[in-house]
Amino acid sequence: MRLTDEEKRMLAGEQGEALRLSLEVLTRIGEVYGAERLVSVSSVHASCMYPDFGAAVDILEKFRDLGGKFQTVTTVNPTVNPDNVNRWADLPEPPELKSASTRQMSAIRSMGVIPNWSCTPYFQGNLPRVGECVSWIESSAVIFANSVLGARTNRTTMGIDVASAIAGRAPEFGLLLDGDRAGNVLVKVEFEPQTMFDFNTIGYIIGKACSGKVPVIEGLPAWTTANHLKVMGAAAATRGGLALYHAVGITPEAPTRRKAFRGKSPEFDISIKKKDLKGALDDMNTIKKGGVQAVLVGCPHPRVNEIKELTELLDGKKVREDIKFCLFISSDVLNFSRQMGYIDVLEACGVRLFEGDCIVFHNVNKWGWKNVATNSAKYACTLPSGPYYLGVLYTDIKGCVDLATK
């Protein structure tokens, strides 16, 4: 790779061991992927918060102990929040998990992270503009950054996120370059989606049909919001490993179909009709014998309007004793929702709040649950496989409430 003089000095250790190690990590990754240089990144979204995975703790503490300080705006994904573990002590987490999580949180805080603890950093001030290079992790956030914001990021992995944050750089390859951002599959949505659940399910269908591709999506309504795109992208990224799509007339690099394809022809095309939603629901419903023990909502982390809808559906009802109704939520949305009176209602109904948290970081396979219900296609795709092995009832938010309160 061609390094600048300053980068050569960093790599030689002249600016400290944390920068030296960061440059070593980034240049080695760059060499593997054929990058010719490093480029500046204007932000990082880190997701190194896997307290159950010893290496994740070691990576953070190593960079911290070497004197690492984040040079660029850096937000962070949810984690096992020890406050939630204390509050919901009937969900049995071993003390080691809490202490590992506390160590990780302390290490990343000391390097200068913005402690948003959420998978929606773009709603918490980490908002790159079109064309900005960033280094983000968390598949739902990566696809949002690339597709909705028009920023440029690869699907960064643990360790590289921290190295990028310290060095303020990333190796230039893949989706940081124009060539890999051209659409190559045409997706025609041939009905008007109505709800967040429809967008979730469309995302699943796109992910399944377009794995590893860059779909160009036509037919989404002009009123499609960032929140609809949030859930659609999360589902597509989880089901198909997608990191970028273009929605014609909606997202920045797709003012027209031709621009989205960069003048090339699609490799194939698919159409999505209303009746296809049913097949996707059948795919995602993996419920096993043994009833539903929990309802999980808030994936990706919700906005206030989603909390309002949930509050209106639950108001005056009580969650059944035999069901845990878990809401995963970022601190900012929790704070606003509390001020607006929603949280008092939800808590009175029996909803369990998991602030800055997400089920995937927990030892949920040891909690005795067989099945969960969720309105999230991302959870529906993730939780049936290891290490969770849960059956999933995938249903809309009203279905989740009805099931938990009847």
Ligand code: F3S
């Ligand atoms: Fe966020 Fe967890 Fe879902 S990190 S996108 S709530 S799987």
